[in-house]
Amino acid sequence: MEKKEKIGVYVCHCGTNIAGVVNVGEVSTWAAENLKDQGVVIARDYKFMCSSLGQELIQKDIKELGLTRVVVAACSPHLHEATFRNACKGADLNPYLCELVSIREQSSWVHTDKVAATEKAKALISGGVSRVVHHEALEPLHVPIHPATLVVGGGIAGIQAAIEIADAGFQVYLVEREPSIGGHMAQFDKTFTTLDCSACILTPKMVQAGNHPNITLLTYSEVEKVDGYVGNFVVSIRKRARSVNEKDCTGCGICWEKCPKKVVDNVYEVGMGTRKAVYVPFPQAVPKYPVIDRENCTYYIKGTCKACEKFCPTNAINFAQEDEILNIEVGNVILATGYDAFDAHRITQYGYGRLANVFTSLEFERLSNAAGPTGGNIVMRDGKTTPKVVGIVHCVGSRDKNYNEYCSAICCMQSLKFAHLVHERTGAEVYNFYIDIRTPAKGYEEFYHRLLEEGTHFVRGKVAEISDAVRLPGEEGKLIIQVEDTLTGNQLRVPVDMAILSAGLEPRADAKEVAKKFGISCSADGWLIERHPKLDPVSTVTEGIYIAGCVQGPKDIPASVVQGAAAAARILGKIQQKEVLLEPVRASVNQDQCSGCRICNNVCPFNAILFHEDTMVSEVNPALCQGCGTCVAACPAGAISGTGFSNLQILSQIDGLLMLNIPRKEAVV
């Protein structure tokens, strides 16, 4: 050490939170005496360091004593690191020269032995002092922001986000895998509690997104590759061949009228209805251009037919069309790729797929939808019989260790909505089998009460089995729902005509791949992880990548819209700033020491490490680096160093924690 640092140590009482257990006076006197050799010139204790008076105390010392480093022993850095860094900044000391030592969460609150807690506090401070000596003055990184935004997923969350950004005057690319935007919401009949017609409220938004001058709609398209970093992403998008020239097509519909090939629609109609080989998924589709499904089109299978081409008034059919790869530049990305419905086949005892009149929630949505295969008639699988008794099973695939442990959040309300629709349209008797009723939003509990008044039966119990094995009189031809009513303790056999499985929500089957593509992470369940579950719910650990809607976790339409708008607002804020400041905690490669062994190359999940074939050295792109430090540890040549978490800092902290920095006087045995 050439220059001796001047360090100030500040020990906080936090009222009695710390002082009640840790002898703060003793700790500060100890630090002043024993850490002198490390450069401690002043050690103080104070009632509340985070108060403005406490902060001023530090600032005064920085100015008067010429402190070059500050150690605050108080609460967790997650609470007040920013506070004390700012205090230092206010006194013209680089904020990164301040170290916060947690003696509250890590000592006074978790230990009862006062002596041990005080000793531990000393060790923690000693570690902090040893570490802070090697801190460097850092400046945040400035990165310019491209004003365009990519929104992946054209469900309600993605549509909302796209419109918000486009309305503010910035370019948006909205990418959707299916031929039309709209997402799951387009499949629904009514939305719960208000019982608005889903199409009625969604269609105007879809049209708005479709016509917006600032929105480039890329349907039937998927993101192939993402390069770059916040402010400067380069994204490759595969625009799959529609076999229809968009600039010629008017969406008149003659092609699908004339197409002779009927195909069971497993996506939009969940197998309940059919479409043609050339089709738009539903009448209000946006964009209006159809798609030829090459797997089922007779021309692509047998080489003849071309009925659509013959009848197309504008010659828009183009069988030779090929996939296109578009490369776009964007500054930020919103992932709103939504969810998959739980596959009810997996719960074999509920008989879905085996027992005809067991329906899933999405099937029921189509059944009750006026534009659906039955024209909105709620009938049994034979297509004509109206059920007299309907059982609705909650929590199918949710809150169940065998499938998904989490609550899917929407099933209770969805089930209540189904119960209402069945009751209203068929007059049938309705049973709801639930574990708990969860109605945690405005107007939801009221809706539940409305259902209670309508005479819906509520049975609290997890359904054991749905079976067609009749035993008792009156059960003939029915489905028997076997359940324990846990409120009365009785086993019930409820004969019904129709059972609806209120299936939970699951992450998209390819959620992990998508996360990897965009350099963010999934929880063990498969939902994408937000930066902070409470305080930063729409951004992710990767700067510039935001998430909205069910991709982050199960939620209903209002919550999805909120997240879409929130993500948009976050991005607009960034675009307005024109550049983004990044935490300077970054890794860098010493080019002289790197000999290009390439061990670090795929250690980085953010693709921040680049290998230069010509010079045979690797380099870290500071804008892509998230500062985890894994490559620093992995580099066999010690050529990668980490700002803010260098080897020297950590090794010195270990020395400090083990009190090896304190000159041993007579203590040596």
Added chain:
Amino acid sequence: MSKPKFAMYWAASCGGCEIAVLNTNEKILDVDANFEVVFWPVAMDAKYKDVEAMEDGSILLTLFNGGIRNDENEHIAKLLRKKSKILVAFGSCACEGCIPGLANFSPSRDITDTAFSTISTDNPDNVRPQTHYMMPEGEITIPTIYPVLRTLEQVVDVDYYMPGCPPESHQIAAVIDLIIQVLQGKAELPPKGATIGAGNSTVCDECKRKRNVKLIKEFGRIQLMHADPDLCLLEQGIPCNGPATRSGCNARCPSAGAQCIGCYGPAEGVQDYGSRLIAAFASVIDSEKPDEIDKILDGLVDPAGQFYRFNLAGSMLRAGKSAKVSGD
């Protein structure tokens, strides 16, 4: 004007370093031409007493090879330190412990047992060496062995480090040239503490093999694998220490088809050689399942030997627990 004085000493080492010096061929004559050799037990007769009688700092250059294994080694290390202006830790043993340092895995008791009471030793009465023994002529002594071997810098202040087991002869020749140039005022000495006679990066820098991104599914021993002659050995699952090892040898082993075993010691700025390799190898194992990882690691038959063959005494831990703790 008298010639500057030169000394060379071997402590716990094999003698390979001196052979490497002689392998500089005619360059050795330059040493003689420019220096007065005052002490070099392997090459000439000299007494410790003569050295003790010298003035402090009177030897210009001392090349010290070997680790500090016993009290005699320590005594001479301290003596030569006092008498020399420039003390060079010469060769891997002096720099980082090298092969003699591997004894640090075991307590010294086990080491003497191995030497005096194994099946191949003809020692029916289990005679053990005594440090002091009375003979009719008087008491004789032999050096006392220490529990662990230390590197030179762990005992005395060292000016320069010259790695290698042994240092490559062309590197020794270059260092001799440099010092002669310094003597003639044509060059300057490197800063104190520098490593001389070696490169600053790693063996990979000098290795001609083609390198790709690494994902290792299996480690294996080189003699059991059919290694691609042009491809990075580590990529092929052969535990090559090149990525962490200091350059300077012209990647001799990898060029000859064998993996680097690390004799040139840690690259510049590396604090614990083995740690670097542990972290690096583990980072590029291509599995996220503990059982599978264990299976892959089984391919590294002797990890501590792999990572600390030359560096144990100079590493952060310096020795195994039994050698360290049982200081009886």
Added chain:
Amino acid sequence: MSDKPETKQFEPTIIGFTCNWCSYRAADMAGTARMKYAPNVRLIRLMCSGRLDPMFVFKAFAGGADAVLISGCHPGDCHYINQNYKAMRRFQLMKRVLAQLGIEPARLKLLWASAAEGAIFASEITKFVEEVRALGPLNFNATGFENQPKVEHKEVPA
């Protein structure tokens, strides 16, 4: 350690490495919930368990720690996608090296704790302290050379 009275039970010193996102927050959570655990562990905050350099572990042992705790996000939940797997692999390899060095591999523990698992973090620490207490002191003194026999230097006969 030497600054503790001999008569009391052995109090191990443990250095713990936490990641900024999960296990350090688990420690915060344990604190906020006032859960009590043994005071023997001193934590260091890394950004990620992937930052864990084996050197840090060896340094801690060499410096007198009786045990080392490595903690991070649960597999699959890493804040940095999958860096904790690298920590896991290093941990598995380190254990093998430690065993060869005669250091009981049980002195090195890997603990996955999410930010919500304060209770697990606290109880695992207490458990670990007991395990290390049973192992006894490591007494690994690599910084000094106190164990070397004192040799009085005589003139060495030539």
Added chain:
Amino acid sequence: MKEYAYFPGCSLEKMAVSYHQSTLETTKKLGIKLKELEDWNCCGATTYFYIDELLAYTLCARNLAIAEKTGLDVVAPCSACYKNMFFTAAHLKTDADLAEHVNFALEEDNLQYNGGVNVKHLIEVFAHDLTPEEIKSKVTHPLEGVRVAPYYGCQIVRPQKGKEDVEQPQFFEGILEAIGATPVNYPLKMRCCGGSLIISSRTAALTMVRNLLKSAVDSQAQVIATACPMCQVNLEVYQQQVNLEFGTDFNFPVMYFTQLIGLAFGIPPKKLGIGKEFVAVLPSLVPAGKK
């Protein structure tokens, strides 16, 4: 050639001798060698585990120890035997203390169990160890048009092995399809037959048997296939009791699955133990001309 250690269990010696015969005949045809355990003992049945758990484990462990010496997987045709042995093997693997106690007792018999035995139910051999093609290749008289209710009973899949579906398994159906029969959708295929309740709580057990028979009739099955002597007895022998109790008129054939396979393989009915039932076997299955 596949080879297994065979643990017939007490029932197959007398009451279920037809299961024993048909097992040996069909496996022989398939080239499977069943090596009966030497000096095997009772598995402890249902009751012993409630009387003295440790002794019951020891009883099962003795059979396992004998099986271990053969180095083969042990096969039990009876579901209860299978369940007891399977659980014992599993517990001994995880509970070192129990293993020590049990081995202490086994020492008296110069036996030792080291946890190396894989326990299988006979039906697993047909369902998992053999491919449907292997079974099909031996079929000479496919049971075409015969509607069979596959009755698993409650014990076969109760110790869940791996990822197999325990709620609606399909492997029994697979075997029946391989011999040309038509497995019906039998909703109560996993329900209990009443087991030994027939002795302790007769009405409850008879109700269970009644439900199983009714469901088989409703499923338009012609015969119930079983894989356990206890199930067979309850379903077949107690039909008259059910009729008396509930005023029904069941006369429903119940057969061991091995008997059905044997018929499809063209094995003479007598060799399969057919002719000893309480409810006569379908005439169509044993047409005149076959002995």
